[in-house]
Amino acid sequence: MGPIHWLIIHLKLRIWNRNFAKMTHLHAGLSPETIEKARLELNENPDVLHQDIQQVRDMIITRPDIGFLRTDDAFILRFLRARKFHQTDAFRLLAQYFQYRQLNLDMFKNFKADDPGIKRALIDGFPGVLENRDHYGRKILLLFAANWDQSRNSFIDILRAILLSLEVLIEDQELQINGFILIIDWSNFSFKQASKLTPSILKLAIEGLQDSFPARFGGVHFVNQPWYIHALYTLIKPFLKDKTRKRIFLHGNNLNSLHQLIHPDCLPSEFGGTLPPYDMGTWARTLLGPDYSDENEYTHTSYNAMHVKHASSNLERECSPKLMKRSQSVVEPGMLKHEDQNENENTQPLLALD
Incomplete structure (x- = not known):
């Protein structure tokens, strides 16, 4: 050679x-x-x-x-x-x-955690992010819809806070591969609040999450949804792709169906899980660091809900951020029910963000 x-x-x-x-x-x-x-x-x-x-x-x-x-x-x-x-x-x-x-240039001006609008949304728990992942390695995001104080946070700022959080999380290669789960608790979410979810802002959110962000959403779970949340589907349906109709599940106020998809030991007690109540400041403290301060109207305690393992239900209630509206879900005792899909319309997939 x-x-x-x-x-x-x-x-x-x-x-x-x-x-x-x-x-x-x-x-x-x-x-x-x-x-x-x-x-x-x-x-x-x-x-x-x-x-x-x-x-x-x-x-x-x-x-x-x-x-x-x-x-x-x-x-x-x-x-x-x-x-x-x-x-x-x-x-x-x-x-x-x-x-x-x-x-949408205005949405991405000063696209940082210390932007006043984004900071308020983060402090108010939009979104919540659980420290632990589910059994498939997916990160679990939480939204307690009733905590949307419309005089304090615009929907756009909440969307910005969610997109910024996803930008931070997607840097993790494990999450690029394993993906995310989103749980939305609609307890006490009023019709007046729902009326602010106009087609234009819902379209903006769907375009930002479904069409423009590199994340794998393994499931979007609705809990305690009122009838008018079902009606929102008619507003967002024109904005959805045909393939994105499989991964939003409506569980109502019985969480057995949720637990068939996400194990209770991955969830806080608000969703019938074995973890302590979610501390709304957890993710805000992670992003804001020394700039974090409880400037909102809710009273957060020094109790770190993500690290206490064996609190009684009474202690959990005392340690939860006061005045935060929590889930009204119930979990039936005994084994989880595996209901026939035709018998329980409440858990049928409604739409998906893929």
Whole structure:
């Protein structure tokens, strides 16, 4: 074998080693089990990961009208994972991500946790984020809808706080692969509050979450929803894709059906779980750090609900943030019911954010 052949082999090895180093960096911190899950569920192949990313990057030049402010490997990878490594779909999501921000510039001005509007929403628990994940490694987000004080927080600021929280969380590669669960408790959510959920702002939220964000939503669960929340479906249906109608579940006030999908030991007591009541300041303190202060009307105690394991129900009530409106759900004793889908319309999937 002549020197030219050895030079070619040497160059190929250098390119291979460089690409392998990049891919190793992209998988840094992932367990072998998670890497295998990404392969099985998302079609992620470490051997061609660099080529997949480059194919998406090459598509960017086809849309000079969109300002792609970030195109590094790690950033593009989250869009590939969100679309199961279909390069065209991943690029479309990436383009919609930046286009959504260009079309809604006011929403993304001062898009930081210390922005006054975002900060108020975070302090009021929009969203709540559980410290522990579910049995599938998914992060659980909570929304207590009745705590929306419309004189204090606009819907836009709540949406901004949710999007910012997802931006922070999606940096975690495990969550890019495992995804998220959202639970919305509609207890005490009034018709007057619901009347503020206009088609235009619901459309804005759906575009931001369903069409423009690189996250896998494994389920959206409604608890204690009144009849007029069902009616909201007629407002949002025109904005939904055909494939996004499977993962919102309506559980009513009986949580057995919720527990069939999310184990009680992953949930706080408001949802019939074994964890202590959720402390509304948990996620706000994480994002705001030293800037966190209980400036809202609710009285948070120093009790850290995420780390106390064996509180009685009376103690839980005393330690919960006072005046916060909590779930009115009940869990029937005994074994969880596996009801026939035709018999329980309440738990049928209504829509999905995929």
